[in-house]
Amino acid sequence: MPPWIEIIVGALLLVSAVMALASGAGLIRLSGFFPRMHAPALTATLGLWCVTSAAVLYFSALEGALAAYYWLVALFMAITVPITTVLLTRTALQRLRANHAPGTPPPLSLPVPAPENDR
Helix, strand or coil: CCHHHHHHHHHHHHHHHHHHHHHHHHHHHCCCHHHHHHHHHHHHHHHHHHHHHHHHHHHHHHHCCCCHHHHHHHHHHHHHHHHHHHHHHHHHHHHHHHCCCCCCCCCCCCCCCCCCCCC
């Protein structure tokens, strides 16, 4: 394997490690649930793309053919991470609203009252 491929793979893995450290630092330094959701979601996604790119490059050079199936991992993570983040954030917001926590934003739409039946 050419050394330039190993250097690029190593650099991509180091960038991924820095993203993991940034994600951990975000969890430690940020206070509250909502700010803590933001840092890991972004840095983990970028780190995942770096690791996946390194795997595609390394195994493509090793096997002599394009190893594109590793992109499926990144694709599935790119789909599921934002969905999970939105669901966890909505659940936390509903919990804050149910507890009438101060500073909680109101819902964007108010429930429509049921029409009264004429008897």
